[in-house]
Amino acid sequence: MISEILIFTNGNATTFPAVTYGAWLGALLQTSVRLVGLDEDPSPSRIDEETHPLEAVFARAVEAFKQAGAEYALEVVQGQAENAIPAYVQGKETLALMGPLGRPPLKRLLAGRSFRHIMEHVAAPILYVPQARLPLKRVLVCLGGLGYEETARSLGTRIMLAARAEATLLTVVPPIDLDYPEARQVGENWQSLLDTDTMIGKNLRRSLEVARAAGLTASIKIRNGSVVEEIQAEVKEGNYDLLCMGSPRSSNALRQLYTPNVTAEIAEMDLAPLLTARYARPE
Incomplete structure (x- = not known):
């Protein structure tokens, strides 16, 4: 609250x-x-x-x-x-x-x-807020697949409902070099990921259901490639007024030792206002 x-x-x-x-x-x-x-x-x-x-x-x-x-x-x-x-x-x-x-x-x-x-x-x-893009009409919610976006999405939903803005739920499938069944299925079927039984496919369906149940007009967008580059391209192509992204729990999160902080990289491009909230692990 x-x-x-x-x-x-x-x-x-x-x-x-x-x-x-x-x-x-x-x-x-x-x-x-x-x-x-x-x-x-x-x-x-x-x-x-x-x-x-x-x-x-x-x-x-x-x-x-x-x-x-x-x-x-x-x-x-x-x-x-x-x-x-x-x-x-x-x-x-x-x-x-x-x-x-x-x-x-x-x-x-x-x-x-x-x-x-x-x-x-x-x-x-x-x-x-590098620039005030108002009125708020189109919002891009970036789904990372690890749940880091949950807190930002919850607050973003409140803002979107009040502003009657539309939401696009984006997930980016990066190049996959791991050879195991789930990874191969994701890589081979990324365009129809929403219909697969993969963890990412299930998360996409759940996210869409939650957004629509909250009263939002929402749709899914899937892109393939470098995460940062694809988010940047989607923001420019979609002319979004607000981005919602999560972040790791803290600066000491182990994940930051071996992956880039995508939220910070996107924010520093000054593309549009960006809402982020630190991931809070359930007690």
Whole structure:
């Protein structure tokens, strides 16, 4: 249950699409929003100045919240986003919205993209908004076959129902070099996977049934090839307004030692808003 929507900004203009999206989402879900300004270069002499980078974003944000009819609050915290966001979100039942932080290319090269670090250390759902694609009409839900998408799909369903958006459930069959019966059946029948008795085929049928039972207009899409490249191609071809993807349980998950973090790679392409939530293993 989400009690509040948190929107994070460091004052960079690249973060404002998240503000716009948060205002719309707060009104849509009838949930209060809180804009958290990150003062990454704290100085008592600057914070109250009109030239402080947070001032312009806060002023525009208030207008956006009022125009959308969203209940809102404003707050400023000190610290670098990579550390301040995980610390602020910890223990809260919330949805965290953020956009690109506008880091210099050299810093991204040396330290990596901020979103990847934040995603690995935030347990709450995250909505990454490089651009505000509104109104919401078409949503791509990426099914990985391991259940990591369940939490993101649940929240995404709530948003899709409220916005009356259509869902496409996508699974990508990567090149298979393992020689065992299930793998061969998947590789040879990927175009008709929905009709097979494979684990992936069963998961597709169940996912479609769950989506339709929830009241969504949903369809299945199956692609074959590199997972990241096929998701990227589908997003561009399908002109989707929102992506829903899962992520491993934590940055220490064993699976991350030998497979790429597909969610982070797709997010960093800045294709569309991306909703992700960490996989929570049933107790």
